[in-house]
Amino acid sequence: MCGIIAAASNRNVGKLLVQGLHKMEYRGYDSAGIALHQIDKIAHLRTLGKVNLLEEKMIAEKPKSKLGIAHTRWATHGEPSEENAHPHKSNERVYIVHNGIIENYLDLKEFLKKEGYTFSSQTDSELIAHMLEYFLNKGNSMLDSMYLTKEKLEGAYAIAAIDKEDDKNVMIARSKSPLLIGVGVDEFLAASDPLAIGQLTNEFVFLEDGDVAELSSESYTIYDAEKTEVQREVTQIDISSQSTSKGDYKHFMEKEIYEQPDAILNTIDGRVGGEDVLDNIFGLGSSEIFEKVKRIQIVACGTSLHAGRVAANWFSSISELPTQTDYASEYRYRNPHVDEDSLLVTISQSGETADTLAALRYAKEKNYLSTLCICNVPTSSLARESDYSIFTNAGPEIGVASTKAFTTQLAALMLLALSLAKSRKINPKLRTRVITALRSLPDTIQETLKLKDTILEIAPEIANKDNALFLGRGIFYPIAKEGALKLKEISYIHAEAYPAGELKHGPLALIDEEMPVIALAPESEIAEKLVSNLEEVKARGGTIYVFADPSITMDLKSGKLINMPKCDFLLTPIIYTIPLQILSYEVALLRGTDIDQPRNLAKSVTVE
Ligand code: AGP
Numbered sequence: 001m002c003g004i005i006a007a008a009s010n011r012n013v014g015k016l017l018v019q020g021l022h023k024m025e026y027r028g029y030d031s032a033g034i035a036l037h038q039i040d041k042i043a044h045l046r047t048l049g050k051v052n053l054l055e056e057k058m059i060a061e062k063p064k065s066k067l068g069i070a071h072t073r074w075a076t077h078g079e080p081s082e083e084n085a086h087p088h089k090s091n092e093r094v095y096i097v098h099n100g101i102i103e104n105y106l107d108l109k110e111f112l113k114k115e116g117y118t119f120s121s122q123t124d125s126e127l128i129a130h131m132l133e134y135f136l137n138k139g140n141s142m143l144d145s146m147y148l149t150k151e152k153l154e155g156a157y158a159i160a161a162i163d164k165e166d167d168k169n170v171m172i173a174r175s176k177s178p179l180l181i182g183v184g185v186d187e188f189l190a191a192s193d194p195l196a197i198g199q200l201t202n203e204f205v206f207l208e209d210g211d212v213a214e215l216s217s218e219s220y221t222i223y224d225a226e227k228t229e230v231q232r233e234v235t236q237i238d239i240s241s242q243s244t245s246k247g248d249y250k251h252f253m254e255k256e257i258y259e260q261p262d263a264i265l266n267t268i269d270g271r272v273g274g275e276d277v278l279d280n281i282f283g284l285g286s287s288e289i290f291e292k293v294k295r296i297q298i299v300a301c302g303t304s305l306h307a308g309r310v311a312a313n314w315f316s317s318i319s320e321l322p323t324q325t326d327y328a329s330e331y332r333y334r335n336p337h338v339d340e341d342s343l344l345v346t347i348s349q350s351g352e353t354a355d356t357l358a359a360l361r362y363a364k365e366k367n368y369l370s371t372l373c374i375c376n377v378p379t380s381s382l383a384r385e386s387d388y389s390i391f392t393n394a395g396p397e398i399g400v401a402s403t404k405a406f407t408t409q410l411a412a413l414m415l416l417a418l419s420l421a422k423s424r425k426i427n428p429k430l431r432t433r434v435i436t437a438l439r440s441l442p443d444t445i446q447e448t449l450k451l452k453d454t455i456l457e458i459a460p461e462i463a464n465k466d467n468a469l470f471l472g473r474g475i476f477y478p479i480a481k482e483g484a485l486k487l488k489e490i491s492y493i494h495a496e497a498y499p500a501g502e503l504k505h506g507p508l509a510l511i512d513e514e515m516p517v518i519a520l521a522p523e524s525e526i527a528e529k530l531v532s533n534l535e536e537v538k539a540r541g542g543t544i545y546v547f548a549d550p551s552i553t554m555d556l557k558s559g560k561l562i563n564m565p566k567c568d569f570l571l572t573p574i575i576y577t578i579p580l581q582i583l584s585y586e587v588a589l590l591r592g593t594d595i596d597q598p599r600n601l602a603k604s605v606t607v608e
Contacts, residue, residue: 002027002028002071002072002073002074002086002097002098002099002100002192002606003020003021003024003025003027003028003071003072003099003191003192003193003196004069004070004071004086004097004098004099004158004159004160004179004190004191004192005017005020005021005024005069005070005071005097005160005189005190005191005192005196005197006068006069006070006097006160006162006170006172006189006190006191006215007067007068007170007187007188007189007190008066008067008168008169008170008187008188008189008215008216008217009066009067009184009186009187009188009217010066010186010187010217011066011186011187012064012065012066013036013065013066013067013068013187014034014036014058014063014064014065014068015058016200017034017036017068017069017070018034018051018054018055018058018070019199020070020189020191020196020197021034021051021054021070021071021072021196022051022052022055023193023195023196023198024072024191024192024193024195024196025050025051025072025597026398026400026597026602026603026604027072027074027099027192027193027602027603027604027606028072028073028074028075028602029049029050029051029072029074029597029602030048030049030073030074030075030080030085031046031047031048031049031072031073031075031080031081031082031084031085032046032047032049032050032051032053032054032070032071032072032073032085033045033046033047033054033070033071033073033085033086033087033097034046034054034058034068034069034070034071034087035068035069035070035087035089035095035097035162036063036064036065036067036068037065037066037067037068037162037164037167038063038064038065039167041092041164042089042092042095042162042164043061043063043065044087044089044095045057045058045061045063046082046085046086046087047082047085048080048081048082048085050597051072066167066217067162067167067168067169067170068162068170069087069095069096069097069160069161069162069170070087070097071085071086071087071097071098071099073085073086074602076101076123076124076607077101077105077122077123077124077125078121078122078123079122083120083121083122084121084122084123086098086123086125087129088121088123088125088126088128088129089129090117090129090130090132090133091133092164093133093136093163093164093165094129094130094132094133094136094161094162094163094164095129095161095162095164096125096128096129096132096159096160096161097125097159097160097161098125098128098157098158098159099157099158099177099178099179099192099606100155100156100157100158100175100176100177100606100607101124101155101156101157101607101608102124102125102127102128102153102154102155102157103154103155104152104153104154104155105124105127105155108127108131108152108153109127112127112130112131112134115134117130117133117134124155128149128153128157128159128161129161131148131149131152131153132145132146132149132161132163135148135149136163136165142161142163142166142169142171142214143171143212143214143223143227146159146161146171146173146212147212147227150173150175150210150212153175155175155176156175156176156177156354156606156607156608157173157174157175157176157177158172158173158174158175158177158178158179158192159171159172159173159174160172160190168216168217169214169215169216170190170214170215170216171212171213171214171215172190172207172212172213172214172215173211173212173213174207174208174209174210174211174212175209175210176209176354176357177192177354177606178192178193178206178352178380178381178606179191179192179207179211180192180193180194180204180205180206180207180379181204181205181207181213181215181220181222182194182197182200182201182203182204183201183203183204183205183220183234184197184200184201185201186217186218187200187217188215188216188217188219188220189201189215190213190215192606193604194237194239194379195239195396198237198238198239199239202236202237202238202239203234203235203236204234204235204236204237204379205220205222205232205233205234205235206232206233206235206379206384207222207232208224208232209225210224210225211223211224211225211230211232212227235379237379250589251399251585251595251596252397252398252399252596253399253401253403253490253585253595253596254585254595256397256398256399256403256404257403257404257449257578257581257582257585258449259394259395259404260403260404260407260408260445260449260578261442261443261445261446261449262442263392263393263394263395263404263407263408264407264408264411264441264442264445264574265442266393266394266395266408267392267393267394267408267411267412267415268411268415268438268439268441269393271390271415272415272435272438272439275431275432275435275436276418276422276428276431276432276435277415277418277419277422277431277435279419279422281390281415281419282372282388282389282390282416282419283387283388283389286372286388286419287419287422287423288423289343289369289370289387289388290343290419290420290422290423290424291423291424292341292369293321293341293342293343293369293370293420293423293424294321294339294340294341294342295321295322295323295324295339295341295342295343296312296315296319296321296322296323296324296342296343296345297323297324297325297326297336297338297342297343297344297345297363297368298311298312298323298324298325298326298345298346298347299325299326299327299328299331299344299345299346299347299356299359299360299363300325300327300328300346300347300348300356301327301328301329301348301353301355301356301605302402302485303349303402303405303406303482303485304347304348304349304353304356304374304402304405304406304409305325305327305328305347306406306478306479306481306482306485307347307374307406307409307410307413307478308325308345308347308413309325309477309478309481310410310413310475310478310479310573311323311345311410311413311414311416311417312324312325313474313475314413314414314417314570315416315417315420317570318417318418318420318421318427318430318431318434318570319417319418319420319421319424319426320421320424320426320427321420321424326359327355328346328353328355328356328358328359329355329608331359331362331363332358332359332362336366338363338366338367338368340367340369341369342367342368342369343368343369343370343371343372344360344363344368344370344371344372345371345372345373345374345416346359346360346371346372346373346374346375346382346386347373347374347375347409347413348373348374348375348376348380348382349375349376349377349392349394349397349402349405349409350375350376350377350380350603350604351373351375351376351377351380351381351382351383352377352380352381352382352604352606353382353604353605353606354605354606354607354608355605355608356382357381357382357385358608360373360382360385360386361385364385370387370388371385371386371387371388372386372387372388372389372390372416373386373388373389373390374389374390374392374409374412374413374416375389375390375391375392376391376392376393376394376397376405376408376409377391378391390412390415390416391412392405392408392409392411392412393408394408397603398596398603399595399596399603400489400490400596400597400598400601400602400603401486401489401490401584401595401598403486403581406482406577407445407574407577407578410573410574410577411438411441411574414434414438414570414571418431418434418435433568434568434570434571436568437567437568437570437571438571440567441567441571441574444565444566444567444571444575445574445575445578447565448564448565448575448578448579449578449582451562451564451578451579451582452582452586454560454562455562455579455582455583455586456586457560458545458559458560458583459583459586459587459589459590460590461516461543462487462493462516462518462545462583462587463491463587463590463591465493465514465515465516466493466494466514467493467494467495467510467514467515467516468484468487468493468494468495468496468515468516468517468518469484469495469496469497469498469507469510469511469515469516469517469518470483470484470487470495470496470497470498470517470518470519470520470580471497471498471499471500471503471517471518471519471520471530471533471534472497472499472500472519472520472576473499473500473501473524473526473529473530473533474499474524474526475572475573476520476522476572476573476576477497477498477499478573479520479573479576479577479580480497480498480499480518480519480520481497482577482580483495483497483518483520483577483580483583483584484496484497486580486581486584487580487583487584487587489584489598489601490584490585490588490593490595490598491584491587491588491591491593492591492593492598492599493587493591500519500529500530500533500534501529501533503533503536503537504533504536508536508537508540511537511540511541511542512540512541512542513541513542513543513558515542515543516542516543516544516545516559517534517537517542517543517544517545517559518544518545518546518547518580518583519534519544519545519546519547519548520546520547520548520576521534521546521547521548521549521552522548522549522564522569522572522576523549523551523552523569524569527549527551527552531552531554534546534554538556538557541557543558543559544556544558544559545559545560545562546559546560546561546562547562547564547576547579547580548561548562548563548564549563549564549566550563550564550566562579564576564579
């Protein structure tokens with residue numbers, strides 16, 4: 001994880017580097033730091049905690065500089081502390097910031113210690129500063145030192161480095177962790193994410209794996225893995241038009257929950273026409289490829305995998321294709337057998353999740369027919385490395401807990417299920433039915449958001465508990481899992497999800513008055529069975545909160561039956577997600593947690 005930013009300019013860069021860190025705080029917020037070149041010395045400021053603490057230090061010390069690097073950290077090696085915060089330095093000469101993990105750091109540290117270098121942090125990153133200085137001291141240029149250092153490093157990294165002996169240039173390098181250059185006016189910038197520098201430029205150059213680049217205020221030069229000078233395409237993106245403010249909401253998560261009607265509209269806009277899904281919405285030639293697909297493999301992490309697990313049901317019932325789902329972090333390690341004509345589908349809000357990217361790269365070596373990603377960030381590594389893609393168009397999601405990204409992923413996955421069915425020339429009536437329901441989905445979500453007042457009544461009852469169980473059946477089991485993930489992620493209440501029928505095979509032992517049970521009960525062929533499962537909870541004194549279709553009746557001793565708006569059954573997973581998001585948010589609000597930046601987490605998980 002971590003966010004890095006660098007600037008070589010004709011103006012003072014301290015403020016713009018810190019502003020960039022604020023925009024990248026979603027990548028980590030354990031500690032932050034900055035190194036600013038001041039001709040005869042390098043000002044080095046680091047703080048434990050969020051970027052605003054670094055900002056306070058900057059305001060107090062007012063360091064001036066036209067060349068600098070900065071970092072916001074999510075701890076991997078070494079606890080969050082000022083010593084472990086970046087930039088790391090070597091003998092007051094070389095300063096570096098790093099995003100990624102150096103896997104062979106113990107061996108390299110040992111080597112450098114023998115060469116007389118002392119380490120002041122527990123990080124894997126500090127050795128990069130020492131290694132660069134080691135090669136510089138042997139008479140190499142910074143460019144050569146970076147290549148020599150890269151030869152030693154195993155793992156993933158995006159690096160920016162400055163040398164006290166050079167007040168003009170910053171050197172950057174990338175391997176498996178994202179890094180891009182921003183083309184400014186009389187300045188060049190580098191960052192992990194275009195968001196960090198989107199207020200300064202809308203021209204970006206995405207580095208490729210193995211690239212090294214040198215930036216000054218006047219120019220930039222990129223070299224590929226073989227040290228040959230190369231030109232990389234300049235991409236125009238207008239980031240400043242994308243809303244990254246909370247508006248009148250207390251938290252980004254709250255704003256993102258209430259943005260969902262518009263977000264879903266943006267996902268389906270321009271992709272459906274008449275009574276069917278349009279051709280080739282996943283890229284030119286995708287509809288033809290879909291004709292050949294015989295099997296689907298989904299890989300993703302966290303919330304995105306929950307979306308994949310809902311979609312696996314749709315691929316079976318609408319596209320009539322067998323589908324397997326895997327945690328991206330596990331997929332490569334189970335020696336997967338890939339049948340002929342299989343389609344690999346990756347799902348990721350950020351498109352930079354290291355486990356998902358690694359799974360895609362592994363899959364590309366296998367005999368997949370094609371690879372396709374569902375992603376919210378068009379410039380992401382996942383989008384650039386997949387054969388086909390569809391963007392969820394949800395707009396930036398800043399809260400660590402995924403909300404609108406999840407429901408728009410579901411909408412995009414439904415478009416995929418429909419497209420596959422269309423290419424396979426099956427289920428035309430069902431396709432028309434779902435398209436009609438998709439068109440009214442934003443209105444149904446708007447109606448569902450009105451449940452807030454009812455949810456406010458039950459939130460205090462859950463906020464004072466330590467545990468919660470979520471129950472769903474069939475296509476609602478992944479939604480129950482998503483509800484449990486949301487609650488634990490932002491309120492720190494321990495929550496688990498079960499298919500309701502599994503309760504009597506073990507978890508029923510946990511039921512007492514201290515264990516709230518949150519159940520999802522849409523109208524379905526197994527609704528009666530679910531109600532029976534809930535009776536088992538009731539008989540043991542459990543408090544049950546049921547989000548249910550109005551046709552379902554239950555006499556609850558304690559808890560609440562909450563009627564949900566009507567909607568086509570195939571889309572109900574999207575609707576039933578909404579109250580669970582609101583519930584988690586309101587419970588977390590009552591518990592006073594840091595909702596947008598919960599402890600120990602980061603938005604974009606760029607380490608495996
Ligand atoms: C969701 O609330 C989580 N923050 C997390 O599970 C997330 O979905 C996961 O890390 C995957 O991220 P991605 O969608 O960006 O790949």
